[in-house]
Amino acid sequence: MPVSNSSAFQLLDIKPLQANVSLRKLACDAIKQAITKMNIYDQFEEIRLDERQLSRDLGVSRTPIREALSLLEHEGFLRSVPRGGIFIVRKNKREILEMIAIWSAMESMAARLACEKASDEELVNLRELAAFKKDPGEHVNEYAQSSMEFHRAIMAMSKCNLMVELTENLFIHMRAIRSVTMRQDDRAQRSLVEHMNIVDALEARDPDLSARRVGEHTMGLAAYIEKYGNFLDQYENKTSSRKIAAR
Numbered sequence: 001m002p003v004s005n006s007s008a009f010q011l012l013d014i015k016p017l018q019a020n021v022s023l024r025k026l027a028c029d030a031i032k033q034a035i036t037k038m039n040i041y042d043q044f045e046e047i048r049l050d051e052r053q054l055s056r057d058l059g060v061s062r063t064p065i066r067e068a069l070s071l072l073e074h075e076g077f078l079r080s081v082p083r084g085g086i087f088i089v090r091k092n093k094r095e096i097l098e099m100i101a102i103w104s105a106m107e108s109m110a111a112r113l114a115c116e117k118a119s120d121e122e123l124v125n126l127r128e129l130a131a132f133k134k135d136p137g138e139h140v141n142e143y144a145q146s147s148m149e150f151h152r153a154i155m156a157m158s159k160c161n162l163m164v165e166l167t168e169n170l171f172i173h174m175r176a177i178r179s180v181t182m183r184q185d186d187r188a189q190r191s192l193v194e195h196m197n198i199v200d201a202l203e204a205r206d207p208d209l210s211a212r213r214v215g216e217h218t219m220g221l222a223a224y225i226e227k228y229g230n231f232l233d234q235y236e237n238k239t240s241s242r243k244i245a246a247r
Helices: 023-037 051-058 062-074 093-117 120-130 140-157 161-181 187-203 207-246
Strands: 078-081 085-088
Touching: 023 051, 023 062, 023 161, 051 062, 062 078, 093 140, 093 161, 093 187, 093 207, 120 140, 120 187, 140 161, 140 187, 161 207, 187 207
Parallel strands: none
Antiparallel strands: 078 085
């Protein structure tokens, strides 16, 4: 469950930028990557980004930072509050369930494409990724990260770059949500078994079976959100209160 954080700002784990490439693009990619690595549902306080701190951390002026933040807001990663600042977007329960439905459909299609386009080497690597060597129930955070890499690998094996790009925003929220659901019941162990079954179907190059197993596995997450995801609406309430206060 999320914990309270007294700080209104969240420091991101980012490194100084290199020259010779658009600073706006570099800043945008660095901030997006840092957000992706975070568990954005791990605290009740909204996660506010400090433009000045980002400028110092990345070693660039505030202009490309401001442009990058504007672009990320347009892409749906961030939102701005007049006189309130820039915040990382978090979703309520209904929105998360909608995102899971979209993700399920897209990853099912990716699995179909992977049956045709994935190399044997990629499938070997996917099996190694699925075969988590530790007890997932005792290493939940580590397994949750491994699980998301597994799903990202399936998307990549589709060889459809647009599909990969469209799911990037979804993965930010899915990664964080999985860290919560993996702690409930025996979800982590069941997830590991389901991953191996998905790999079996992909190795058999069976598009119908692969798509079905991926879809059922992903929609299983929706069932857990229905049961355990009421805490997500607390973020919406806090956001609404802050919007009113900022007027």
